[in-house]
Amino acid sequence: MSAGHTPPQRLVERYRSEIFSYLMRILQHRADAEDVCQEVLMRAYREVSGLRPDTNLRAWLYRVATNMAFNALRQRKRRWAHEAREEGRSKIRWSPSPYLRVQLRELVQAVDRLPRRQRAALIQRHFQGLAYRDIAASLGCTEAAARANVYQAVKRLRDAVVDES
Amino acid sequence: MGCATMKQRELDLIASLLDDVEPRAATRRWLATQEGRRELMAYRHILRLLGRAYAGPSTARLFPVVYYSALRTPIGRVFVAATDVGLVRVAFRETETAFAAELRRRLRAEVTTSARKLAPAVRQLDAYFRGRRRTFDLPLDLRDLTPFQRRVLQATRDVPLGKVVSYGEIARRVDCPRGSRAVGQALGRNPIPIVIPCHRIVAGGGGLGGYTGGLPIKRTLLQLEGALAG
Numbered sequence: 001m002s003a004g005h006t007p008p009q010r011l012v013e014r015y016r017s018e019i020f021s022y023l024m025r026i027l028q029h030r031a032d033a034e035d036v037c038q039e040v041l042m043r044a045y046r047e048v049s050g051l052r053p054d055t056n057l058r059a060w061l062y063r064v065a066t067n068m069a070f071n072a073l074r075q076r077k078r079r080w081a082h083e084a085r086e087e088g089r090s091k092i093r094w095s096p097s098p099y100l101r102v103q104l105r106e107l108v109q110a111v112d113r114l115p116r117r118q119r120a121a122l123i124q125r126h127f128q129g130l131a132y133r134d135i136a137a138s139l140g141c142t143e144a145a146a147r148a149n150v151y152q153a154v155k156r157l158r159d160a161v162v163d164e165s
Numbered sequence: 166m167g168c169a170t171m172k173q174r175e176l177d178l179i180a181s182l183l184d185d186v187e188p189r190a191a192t193r194r195w196l197a198t199q200e201g202r203r204e205l206m207a208y209r210h211i212l213r214l215l216g217r218a219y220a221g222p223s224t225a226r227l228f229p230v231v232y233y234s235a236l237r238t239p240i241g242r243v244f245v246a247a248t249d250v251g252l253v254r255v256a257f258r259e260t261e262t263a264f265a266a267e268l269r270r271r272l273r274a275e276v277t278t279s280a281r282k283l284a285p286a287v288r289q290l291d292a293y294f295r296g297r298r299r300t301f302d303l304p305l306d307l308r309d310l311t312p313f314q315r316r317v318l319q320a321t322r323d324v325p326l327g328k329v330v331s332y333g334e335i336a337r338r339v340d341c342p343r344g345s346r347a348v349g350q351a352l353g354r355n356p357i358p359i360v361i362p363c364h365r366i367v368a369g370g371g372g373l374g375g376y377t378g379g380l381p382i383k384r385t386l387l388q389l390e391g392a393l394a395g
Contacts, residue, residue, distance in 0.1 A: 014304055017250045021308075025219050058319075100214075107214045126183065126212075127219055129315030132340045147340075151179045154211065161214065162207040 008048040011057060012041060018058075018128065019065050025123045026069040029076075036072050040065045059137030062130070066120045066138060103161055110160035114153050117141075121149035175204065182208055184340060231274040233265065234283035238294045239389070240382050243359075245286045248274070251304030252286055255357045257378055272309065290359065296389065299326045301360045310356070313339070317351040324365045326390045331369040345369070353377050365392065 019040055023033040043064055051060065111119060117139055124130040124138065135146040177192040178201075188196065195201040231253060233246035238257075244264045246254040253272070256264050268276045280287070285303060292298035307315050316339040324330045332345040332352075341347060352363040358378060364386045368374040376383035387393035 010302055014302070017304065017306070104214055104218055107211070108218050111215075111218075123219070126215065126312060129310075129312035129319070131316055131320065131338065133338070143340075147180075150183065151176055154179050154183065154208070155175065157215070158207055158211045161211060 008051075009045050012044040012048055012061070015058060015061050016041060019061055022062065022065055022123065022128050023069055025127055026066070026120070027072060032072055032076065036065070036068050039068055056134060056137045058130075059134040062124060062128075062134070062138035063140070066116075070116050106161045107157060110157050113160075114156060118149045118153035118156070121146055122153040125150045174201075178204060178208060182212060186341065187343065229274060231268050231272055231276050232279035232282040233268065233276065234278060234280050234287055235261070236287045236291055238290065240385055243290060245283050245290065247282055247286065248306045250306040250308070252357055252360060253306040255290075255359055257358075257382070286360075293359070294389070303360060305357060305360070313341075313347070314351045314354065317348050318355060318357075318361050321352065321355075321363055321366060322361050324362060326362070327392050329365050329367045329387065329392050332366055332374060333369050335366055349375065359386065365390075
């Protein structure tokens with residue numbers, strides 16, 4: 001952690017918008033992302049003072065957010081999978097080209113089918129701009145494994161979406 | 166790990182597209198073949214689609230209103246700007262008109278002055294210049310930057326006051342060990358200097374390196390922080 005005397009709760013607050021944008025990308029649903037973000041921050045407020053001083057706070061927040069987001073996804077699947085999907089889809093600005101539209105839909109479905117570690121790693125790397133060191137800390141794996149998860153995710157998406165013709 | 170089944174050059178291609186890494190010679194040769202070109206295009210296409218699907222709202226909607234204010238410091242007048250998310254610009258050696266115009270143009274936002282919205286940033290910067298503050302505790306808005314720039318700036322933010330770190334070391338910390346120059350460029354475009362202390366990143370050989378705000382200011386800031394003899 002970089003700040004010397006900043007109270008830990010204030011440090012957590014610094015990451016609020018970043019964690020929210022991450023949750024939006026995983027959950028594709030604003031209200032869900034807001035709820036989970038609130039839960040993540042509340043847990044962080046409670047536990048942050050007890051963390052070891054050398055804890056990578058950002059990675060720790062990503063870890064908590066990833067776990068809570070995938071829990072929320074599981075529950076949502078059970079309760080109201082259908083509506084959530086419809087609303088999630090509508091967030092994407094569809095291209096007027098029908099071909100692109102099909103590909104975008106295939107891509108989003110392929111992302112949904114990625115194993116959760118690959119999906120989390122890909123979003124953390126490509127959109128949240130995390131270093132592999134931080135991704136590894138948030139997923140509890142080695143840097144090499146974090147890197148492999150991201151590359152494997154991209155490879156799968158490529159195979160799922162782009163046809164060979 | 167499923168990775169073992171992946172061809173090395175395909176991995177290398179993904180790394181080059183995703184992580185700004187120069188591909189190996191063998192991969193470059195493959196990319197010159199028809200198959201290689203097709204794969205390159207396929208992967209570029211996937212990353213573009215991903216960007217479309219997940220990158221979030223357009224810049225125009227990201228920054229509806231940007232507020233700005235200014236303060237007097239030993240390095241002259243410093244302008245600060247923030248969105249509702251966080252601090253988005255710090256600038257010096259610039260006129261108010263040029264500063265506001267840049268905000269309007271780059272962020273496509275409505276620009277307005279607000280001492281109240283910028284009060285925490287102004288207070289903390291003022292304390293910093295008086296030697297009464299060592300770290301900044303301000304939310305930042307880095308949404309208009311590329312993932313690589315954000316990684317570089319995040320690593321830079323972790324360099325504490327009183328210390329300096331080389332471009333090469335930052336490159337290593339963002340998984341781009343041969344990327345000192347790319348790091349230099351990303352720092353040269355740091356939209357929030359001082360608060361993101363790019364002045365603490367110096368040349369590997371002991372030289373100061375560059376500074377968009379001018380080397381005398383970099384020297385002044387490092388002297389102020391005690392990282393450089395006065």
